Each structure stands twice: as structure tokens, then as C-alpha cells.
Amino acid sequence: MRDENLDLIKNIQKSFSRLSKGQKLIAQFITNNYDKAAFMTASKLGNKVGVSESTVVRFANALGYEGYPQLQKELQELIKTKLTTVQRLEMSQDYTNEGAVLKKVLKADMDNIKATIEEIDDEVFQNVVNSIFDAKRIYIIGLRSSSTLAEYLGFYLNLILDNVKIVTPGVSDVFEQMLRVGKDDLVIGISFPRYSTNTLNAINYTKEQGAVVIGITDSQVSPIASISDYTLVARSNMASFVDSLVAPLSLINALLVAVGMREKDEISSTFDKLEKIWEKHNVYNNKNTI
Amino acid sequence: MRDENLDLIKNIQKSFSRLSKGQKLIAQFITNNYDKAAFMTASKLGNKVGVSESTVVRFANALGYEGYPQLQKELQELIKTKLTTVQRLEMSQDYTNEGAVLKKVLKADMDNIKATIEEIDDEVFQNVVNSIFDAKRIYIIGLRSSSTLAEYLGFYLNLILDNVKIVTPGVSDVFEQMLRVGKDDLVIGISFPRYSTNTLNAINYTKEQGAVVIGITDSQVSPIASISDYTLVARSNMASFVDSLVAPLSLINALLVAVGMREKDEISSTFDKLEKIWEKHNVYNNKNTI
Amino acid sequence: MRDENLDLIKNIQKSFSRLSKGQKLIAQFITNNYDKAAFMTASKLGNKVGVSESTVVRFANALGYEGYPQLQKELQELIKTKLTTVQRLEMSQDYTNEGAVLKKVLKADMDNIKATIEEIDDEVFQNVVNSIFDAKRIYIIGLRSSSTLAEYLGFYLNLILDNVKIVTPGVSDVFEQMLRVGKDDLVIGISFPRYSTNTLNAINYTKEQGAVVIGITDSQVSPIASISDYTLVARSNMASFVDSLVAPLSLINALLVAVGMREKDEISSTFDKLEKIWEKHNVYNNKNTI
């Protein structure tokens, strides 16, 4: 049985050498035009590339699919995150009722986390934790819906470390806030579909300044992945107009726990200080409420 | 077998009438002092209430637990979210390495979503969706780490509806931003441990003004639940200094998809307008990046 | 003696009909290329336009200047606000000491207010107040340093009126926040040198949607003035890298007092409600401190 979390593009690359000449043409076309291929019939795709329909079917088989429809479904899955919101809204399922929506969305998010566990690279994760402790200054940038992840990561990281800066649009723009970034600094860029141009521009600037870049994103082929030193991938698939940031948030939890674990003794005194402030200024509700 | 998601306090209340007189004393003590009881031995608890140790054990059995240690574990689980950060840091597991952290945290978040699916009330969810469409104005308030959820919910709800206001601390404080809330308005309060006092104060004010209140929180016994017209419960357990907002975020996704589904035809034209603006101002990266 | 606050360009336009043919050529060139003319000698300017150097000098006299150097100084003054920050830093005076800086900057700001009083059009101001009361919804937008003015205006206007929205960059971008602006709405755009492109783009969008636009800016020839229904001009000259927003802030004070004056009886009850909230939550320090 095929692993449903196998990355189609990587599969194509891995299988490339043992494909026939005609199949290689299909492989190249798909790699470069997967968004178009996803909506072509086997016949139309064959026509485009200059091979027969049956070559297309055998190509699908060679990659481990039962037939072309299965391959095409995977292609459509792949591009889902890059569709416009209107296209995605049209593609979204018609649920029979709101109870069904509720369970399907939560189950889809569990699947996103499950896929994230299966795909994540422990060594990269460890390197990311190391680079957080090695950095002179840490900048966290995420814009639009991803800014909620950046704020969450920054909120907790600021409780642990004293060199963290959350970059958010405000009076100063993102470039001004990152103006002095340098080669000893770390930039954590959070970029999920539909990838914000400003985030990518800002990350590119920090890369030019020599900073180490960690990308938290939805795939190894996302725009930020190509400019990151380390890429942490978390799934954000959601068959609707919403980009689910549930698995990315869970990944960020893990990152925070891992960072906190290393500093356990030191941060305990920080939290002690905070507890006193919180209590003095009544920040938290302490009443038992049963 | 016991349902692990059964709420201990509800279980006590349900079983109350068929308990012995001594067991009833224990039940009352636990209900009022569960945070203390959680750290007492059976003997000490019996002593405190004035019953024998074996009465305490039989009380645990009567509630369906194998013994007192199992009941105590559940009590500790219950209060975990109300511990100080320092206490929680001390309670957090010592993971052998960062790969282990990663997988355990993500699995814990999957469990949080699973428990949320099992416990959520479809009818309440449907009522919440209805009340969103019935409201004159919708205020969303969440402070501290919960503000990231409020911003996320507000970001998408603002794309669908034209009467949504995210209440965030800024130049104006939260009361000023909610000053004119009235009985035709809906307030969505997001409150997770350790419950922000300001959120509760603000929600109380809106309740006094007659607004309908939806609480998104971690249990039916959280402070906000007692003043909400509808309470949506999502689990936030995390054995560390971080409060996991993963299941709450997934619940919010479901809420957004359900609201969007009802307005599918109307919002399609809104998104169409947005796509043109986004394209004109190059908001999203459109380059294929394989 | 010439009124130093006389607007050079208006002066040229007013004097145009009584200029000689050669002087008219100079007038047209300056109006269209004042930034270049500001750095040309009389001889070079004459050369460019095709007239003699003495015609240039007589042109300066005709406008009321002692000679060409005085006219040129005024041109340089005019463009100061549109120079790059580096150019402006180079132009800034070398003060002998910090006490001198202090007094000169404060005096310059008094002059900015004085010039604003002399130039402001009472009727436009009254129309602006009227349009605030006529609007269905009021959007306030100012970005970069002008966002501080937008926040200030919005903070107080929100205490008086219930239909005010401050547009600030955040999770949603400025276009999304103004998406539903329509012909019954009012947009107050605050735009000072060096004029933010995003503000102008956003104002242009609202203009296309039919909204009434009030521009608060530094001159009748600023980019926002050309797309505003009403333009309120406040001086922001400052011979340094800082754009002084002092006179604009004073103008906003006047706008707030004028709006508040009309609603005096109604807002008194709002403030009464606020005072109770402020007192309950200890927002203000009430201790006498002598």
C-alpha cells in the first residue's frame, strides 16, 4: 500500500532514473507545471507532452498509483494550498450539517498533526533548537494569519530568553525592524499558504545580511524553504477558505517545550519573578470556580 | 471501563444521591477543595473530613475508580491548568531528548483534539453559529496568549461578515472598545488557563449590558463558563509551562468553516473583490516554486 | 515686507496674468519642476527656459522678492519635505549645543502652528466637522509616523462616536480593513512627508468606492490633496530628519474639540459611564501628589 504522506514530487525525483524516455517527459512536465497537470485528463496530458494516453497511465503505475485518477488526485492535493481563496471555496465540501463540519475539521487537523509527526526530521528539529541558543538576537516574523503564530511563539520565547524580537507591522515597517540583522542573528520565518510576499521579501533581506534562517512552513517546496538554512514542515491542509495553522501551532509548542527543557533551572527563577508580578497586579484569575 | 474523558466533578454530582453519608462528606470536601485534595493521601483526606481511610477508598470505587490513587491522579489532572507556571514547570516530564519532546507534544495535541471531538455538544455548536448570524455586532476578546486565537478568528470572520470587532489592548483599553455593547450584540470570549482577569472583567461588563456571551474555554467549570450563554469546550492540557491552544484553534477552524458554509454564495463575491486587491498589490507570492 | 508664510506656488499663480511673456515661461517651468529649479542659479534657470539671467531676476522681483537668491531659498523650503532623509540630515543646521536645539525646535513648531492658523480655511474646517456627523462609518488611516496621529484622533473620536474605525497594519492589511467602505462613509487620511505609498493606495481605493475623503496633510499640493474632497493643511516643516507632526496634532485637537462641542450633552453621559469603569478598574492615578 502507498504511504499517503509520501511527497509526490520527491517520489517522481526518486523514480526518475528508472522511467522510460516517454515517462521522463511526463515527469518533467509535471514537475514544472503541476498546477496545470492537476486538471488535465490522461489523454490531454499525453497530448501536451507528446506521448500516448497509455504511457501516462503506465507512468502513474510506475510511481505506485493504481491509475491516473489517483495520481491526479494527489496533484490536486498538492496545489490546494496555492489556489486562490475563491477556487478553494468552490472546492470545499458541502457538509450536510454543522455537526458534520465540526467533526470533519477537527479530524482533518488531527490528520495534519499525524502527517507532521511522520514527516518531521528529528535532526533538523534539534539543529533548530541549537541555533536558537547560538543566536545573538532572534527575530520572529510571520504576517497575515501567520502573525498569530509569530506572536504566540514570541510570547513564550520572550519569557525564556532575553534576545527575542517579534517583527510585526506597525509604525515601523518590517524592514526597519530588521534593519540591523546580521550574521550572528537568527530569523524564524513563518510562512504558510498563501505565502505573504512581504514575509518572503523580509526573509530575503535578512539572508542577504548573513543571518541564519529557520523556515516554518507547509512543505519542502514552499518559497521560504528554498532560502532557509533549516526548514520545519507542518501540514496546513484544509478543504475550505481557511488555512489551518493547527499542526504548525503544535510544532511550535514542541519547539517551546524543547527550548524550555534545556533552560529548566534558569527559567524557573524567571517564572518565580513573574508569578510575583502576576499576583501583585492580579493578572490571572485565582478563584476556585466549582 | 471508565470513560477517560468523563468529568470528575460531574461524576461526583451525578453519583451524589447514592453515596453513603461518610462518602457524601468526602464528595463535598473534594468539590470545594479539589486543589488541596489532589495532594492528600487517602489517610490524610479521611482525617480531614472525619471518616476512615477505607471510606475514602470505597468512595473512589463508588465513582468507578480502581482505587484512591486513580481518583487522585484525575484530581491532579483537573487542577493542572490552574497551577502556577513554576509548579507546572516542575511537574513537566523530563524528556530524554528533543526528538522525544517533539513527538510527545504533537501526540498530546492530537489527544487534545480527540477529547474535544468526543466532548463537544453539536447542538451548542449549532446555536453558536446561529447566534453569530443573529448578532447586530460581534466582539471577539481574548488576551495574553489567547489573543492569538482572537486575532485569528477575527481575521477570517472579518472577511465573511461586516460587523466584527476584535478587542485588543492598545491605545484604548478593552472596556472603552466594548463601551457601547448592548443586548443585540454577541461577545465571543476566549479564555484558557491561566485565565486572564481582564478578560473575565470585560466579559462580566458585557454580560451586565445584556449581550449574548459565547465562551471558548477549556472546561465547563472554567470561570468564563459560568457567565456564558453558550460554552464551547476545547482541551488545552500540556504538561509544561506552555498552554496548548491547538485544540482550541482547530475548534475555531470548524467554527469558521461552518459560518463560511452558510454564506458560501455571498462571500464568494467578497473573495473575488479581495483577490483583485491582493493581486494588484502583490500581497501573495504567486510564483510556482518547484 | 513679504509674508514668510505666503505660499510660493499660489503667489506665482496669482501673479501669472501680469507677468511678461518670458516671465511666464519661468513661472511654468518652476511650477512643474520646482525641485530642480530650487538648485539652479539664475543663469542656469534662464538658460534652461530660454530667457536672460536678468529676466529671471525681474521675475523674482515681480513676485515680491528682493532678488533671485530669496526666491531660490523659498523653493528650497518648499521641497524640504520631499527630500530624502539623508539629504535632509545633511541640510540640518549644526547647533552649537543642545540647549540651542531645544529652543529652536520648539520655536519652529510654534511657527508651524502660527502658519497653520494663518492658512487654514474656516469653511473647510466646518465642512469637515459636518461630514463627520453625516458619515455612516468613519475610517481613519495614517501609516508610519502619521499612524500616531491616526491613533490619537481615533482614541478620542471613539469616545464620542460609535462608528469610528482606526485602520492600522496588523493581521489584516489596510485594504481588508477598508474592504466594505462605500459612498455613505467618510475616510480621514493623514499623510505627511515623506508620503507613504500605502496610505495613498488605500485612499485611492476608498475614493473608487465612492467614499468622502478628508485629507489631513502638509500642503494643497501634496499627493493626498488631489484626491480629497476636503483638505486640512497643517505645517510639518522641520530642518532635520524628523517630520514635525506638532501643528497637525494641534489641528486634530481643534477637530476633536469642535466635534465634542456639538455633542456636549450626549457625550457627557458617555463619559459618566466611562468614569465609573475607569474608577472601578483603577485606570487613572487619583492620588494628590503635592
Add this chain to the structure above:
Amino acid sequence: MRDENLDLIKNIQKSFSRLSKGQKLIAQFITNNYDKAAFMTASKLGNKVGVSESTVVRFANALGYEGYPQLQKELQELIKTKLTTVQRLEMSQDYTNEGAVLKKVLKADMDNIKATIEEIDDEVFQNVVNSIFDAKRIYIIGLRSSSTLAEYLGFYLNLILDNVKIVTPGVSDVFEQMLRVGKDDLVIGISFPRYSTNTLNAINYTKEQGAVVIGITDSQVSPIASISDYTLVARSNMASFVDSLVAPLSLINALLVAVGMREKDEISSTFDKLEKIWEKHNVYNNKNTI
């Protein structure tokens, strides 16, 4: 003629030694209860203190006032900034029309700047500039309407220096953002009537941690003045519900120009870098618009 900007309380203190015994009793009562005294008749005040009405009148004369009404007017002026918003709204003048409002408000702001120039202490200003360059880290805090000043000061200071942090309410509260403040750090607190309690609490915390505190406020007797190492006073009088921050903004301009002047050569290269970024990303509108 009396200097209208003479501080009444200082005047009382200066004159104290040469007052009669009965006058001294009045002086002490007023110093401690100026807010009550401001609304007492000469007869009532004498009664309260246990002296005759004519002693009260002679006390007014001894301080340089024509009579008691003039002294009382000054007392009322003094407390204006500490009145509730409702009281201030009731006290505000009834202007005959909006043109009158406009000119009176702008003139009042010019007077505020004028008084600020007359009262400011050059040496303190110079010490403030020095302390900015001596600090390890610089925190800027201002809440409610004063947050606009904090943002403005921070926006420009961030362009000049690399160790500036604006403290604004957000996901993290103000204490968390200042948690690690220490004795090598500088805190600039901006606090104008009606003084925000949170600002004062935060400043007190930083003082306890040993930080140097600069207070930017409206008088030497404001709450923040008593805990500041250096106090910069700028007038904020406004006979309405608005607190005018015009003179404070002008003072901040002067501070920025003075700081920038010292770093002229160094910051020129920073601005050069910024200009390239601004141009690349089209931050400013560059079209000549005449």
C-alpha cells in the same frame, strides 16, 4: 505684572518664610488640599483654616495676586488636568462657532509650547541626552493617549539607535516586556493627565530594578516626577475633554534632533541603507505632484 507661567505651588514655597503665621496656615492647607481650596470662597477657606477672610485676601496679595479671585483662578488652572473628563467637559468654554474653536485651540497649543520653552531646564535636557547614549537598553513606555508619543519617539529613536524597545500593551503585558530591566538600562516614561496607573506601576517596577528613569510629564508635581531621575516638563493644558499632547510632542522632536545631531555621521549611513530599502519596496510616494 505677574508671570503667568509662574508655578503657584513653587511661589507659595518660595514666599513661605516671609508669610505671617495665619498666612502660613493658609499656605499649608492649600499645598495639601489645592483641589478643595480651588472651589472655596475666601470666607469659607478662612473658616476652614481658622483665620479671617481678610487674612486670606492679604495672603493672595502677598503672593502677588490682585485679590483672592485671581489666586483661586490659578488654583483651578492647576487642578484642571486632574479633573474627571465630565468635570472638564462642563468647564470647557462654549465657543460661538467652529472657526473660533480652531483658532483658540491652536493658539492655546502655541501658549503651551511657549510655557514649555520658558520652564524647561537646559541642563536636565542635556543630562537626558547623555543618559540615552549611556544606556545599555532603552525602554520607552507610554499608555493610553500617551502611547502615541511613545510610538513616535520610538519610531525615530529606533532609526538612530539599536537598543530601543517600545513597551506597548499586546500579547505580553507591560511588566513582561520590562521583566529584565536592570541598573544599566534607561526607562523613558511618558505620563500626562490623567495619569495612567499602569504606567506608574510599570515605572515603579523598573525603579526597583535600579534603572535610570526619565519622566516626560506635565509638571514637577505629577506622580511620575517623584520617581524620575530626570523630569522633562511640557505643558498639556487644554480647556476641554482632550489632553493636548502638542507641547510634549514638540519636546520629543527636540530630543530626537539633539540625539540625531550627536550621531550625525554614523546615522547617515543607516539612512542611506534605509533609503535603498524604501526605494526598492516603494515605501514613499516620489512623484512630484504640482
